[in-house]
Amino acid sequence: MWYNPAHIMHAKVIPINPTLSQLNALTSKIDASNGPGACWEWRGTLVKRYGVLQVDKKRHKAHRLALVWLGGERDSSNGVLSVLHSCDNPKCCNPEHLRFGTHQENMVEMKRRNRSNFVIALNTPSRVKNIPRGDEHYSRAHPEKLARGDDHGMRKNPSRASRGSHRYNAVLTEDLVRDIKQRITKGEKRSEIALALGVKPRSITNVLSGGWKHVPWPEGSPLPLKESNE
Numbered sequence: 001m002w003y004n005p006a007h008i009m010h011a012k013v014i015p016i017n018p019t020l021s022q023l024n025a026l027t028s029k030i031d032a033s034n035g036p037g038a039c040w041e042w043r044g045t046l047v048k049r050y051g052v053l054q055v056d057k058k059r060h061k062a063h064r065l066a067l068v069w070l071g072g073e074r075d076s077s078n079g080v081l082s083v084l085h086s087c088d089n090p091k092c093c094n095p096e097h098l099r100f101g102t103h104q105e106n107m108v109e110m111k112r113r114n115r116s117n118f119v120i121a122l123n124t125p126s127r128v129k130n131i132p133r134g135d136e137h138y139s140r141a142h143p144e145k146l147a148r149g150d151d152h153g154m155r156k157n158p159s160r161a162s163r164g165s166h167r168y169n170a171v172l173t174e175d176l177v178r179d180i181k182q183r184i185t186k187g188e189k190r191s192e193i194a195l196a197l198g199v200k201p202r203s204i205t206n207v208l209s210g211g212w213k214h215v216p217w218p219e220g221s222p223l224p225l226k227e228s229n230e
């Protein structure tokens with residue numbers, strides 16, 4: 001049996017004995033006007049196509065609450081089990097259309113119904129096996145289709161590339177880099193600069209070795225050593 005650990009960690013156990021006002025909060029947003037056998041659609045807030053309701057300061061999925069509170073099912077799985085829709089209508093809160101199932105079952109069902117567009121980016125072993133490798137890999141089979149050199153997005157739309165402090169893993173900022181480049185130009189040592197600015201020496205190396213091109217070197221700087229052809 002395979003469970004998504006994140007799924008368990010964020011699992012919220014539904015209170016077993018709802019108060020009358022909690023029950024009302026749920027039922028007042030469920031549209032059961034089409035009869036007992038029809039889909040009872042949630043008319044409240046939706047998150048990722050599923051109804052949600054706040055109970056005791058915790059946000060629960062509406063259909064999950066419906067299965068437990070209206071369908072009388074007991075969630076004894078400590079939140080591990082998913083609630084599956086037999087009707088494939090995420091908004092539906094008719095307990096007749098709901099049942100507990102494993103997360104895995106849910107994934108299998110989703111895939112079968114082709115609504116897995118927002119899940120499963122997992123490299124399951126079979127997927128790993130099916131990745132074309134070597135000469136069959138896309139980059140070798142169709143090298144002409146890859147954006148290289150001047151066709152690459154970084155050159156075509158340089159303004160759209162994420163640079164400097166906008167990079168997700170950026171340590172330095174443009175101001176720091178300006179300072180670093182000035183100090184390097186004045187002849188300060190890497191370790192001195194790192195100490196003075198409270199950054200790691202390797203961040204200085206990063207600037208020295210050609211990173212942060214968009215922050216210009218000051219006049220009279222010996223760097224960059226290799227003139228780029230831009």
Ligand SMILES: [Zn+2]
Binds near residue numbers: 094
């Ligand atoms: Zn339904």
